[in-house]
Amino acid sequence: MKTMSFQASLAAALMLAAIWLASPVSAQTQSPPVPAQSVAQPAPAGPPPMAPGASTPAAPAPSASTPAAPTAPPAATVSTTAKPDAAAVAPAMKELSPWVMFMSADVIVKAVMIGLAFASLMTWTVFIAKSIELSVASTKLRSALKKIAEARSLAEAQMALGTKQGILPSFLAAALREARMSAGLSSDAGIKERAASSFSEIVRAEQRRIRIGMGVLATIGSTSPFVGLFGTVWGIMNSFIGISKSQTTNLAVVAPGIAEALLATAIGLVAAIPAVIIYNHFSRVTKGYLELVSRASGAAGRLLSRDLDRSHGSVHSRAAE
Helix, strand or coil: CHHHHHHHHHHHHHHHHHHHHHHHHHHHHHCCCCCHHHHHCCCCCCCCCCCCCCCHHHCCHHHHHHHHHHHCHHHHHHHHHHHHHHHHHHHHCCCCCHHHHHHHCCHHHHHHHHHHHHHHHHHHHHHHHHHHHHHHHHHHHHHHHHHCCCCCCHHHHHHHHCCCCCHHHHHHHHHHHHHHHCCCCCCHHHHHHHHHHHHHHHHHHHHHHHCCCHHHHHHHHHHHHHHHHHHHHHHHHHHHHHHHHHCCCCHHHHHHHHHHHHHHHHHHHHHHHHHHHHHHHHHHHHHHHHHHHHHHHHHHHHHHHHHHHHHHHHHHHHHHC
């Protein structure tokens, strides 16, 4: 009985010793999972923990946290790569003023812009020149018509006008020349018809003269938008070629080339719109001036008719005497 009680007490002592030794090992194995990093990491695939008496498996626990260290550098590398992109984009952002866009444009686009600017200069030159010409011609013709309003013959009308040059003196000279060349002829209708033919030639010549420059306005107004569109198409084509070479569709890279191309269309419209408006304005003003020319032609024809009637009246009076 004593032997059995001794064995039971010895077994109980061994069991208590084993429990005392096992408690530190379990505390070591449970302490590493406390940090959030180790919880987020996947558990390493390995054999299950050994018996309570084995303290060596606790050593691989630090190695489980070492694979998580390389996960932090990728975030840093992403931020460092994003910074050079922003720095590379920043120099591309430049001031897109018309002069900068013109200087940065292609050679052909520059030639188109210069040609359209020259066309616009011609438009305003024609506008100033024709405005002065039509104003002076209309003023002179109205003044001449007032001077001969009370004249009773071609000679008296010429004396009222003096040696001034103009469309009305040309009509009077043509009428006198026809009357002189037709002296001795008894048909007044033939003289008036030939004089009217001379008047028509003078009117057509005046129409051609007064419409000089109108063709330039019509050409500029009709072709400038298409010339500007050609420059735009050429510039956008070069922009797409640049996009394919740079392999990027960033707006900061694409916008300058497209803006330079669209500037050609804008200049074309700036040249075309005033040309069309000025052409229509001069068409109305020219029509009014040609009506004055027709009045001058009618005045010369009436004076010629009076001279012819007066000459026939004097002949009849002489015959009666």
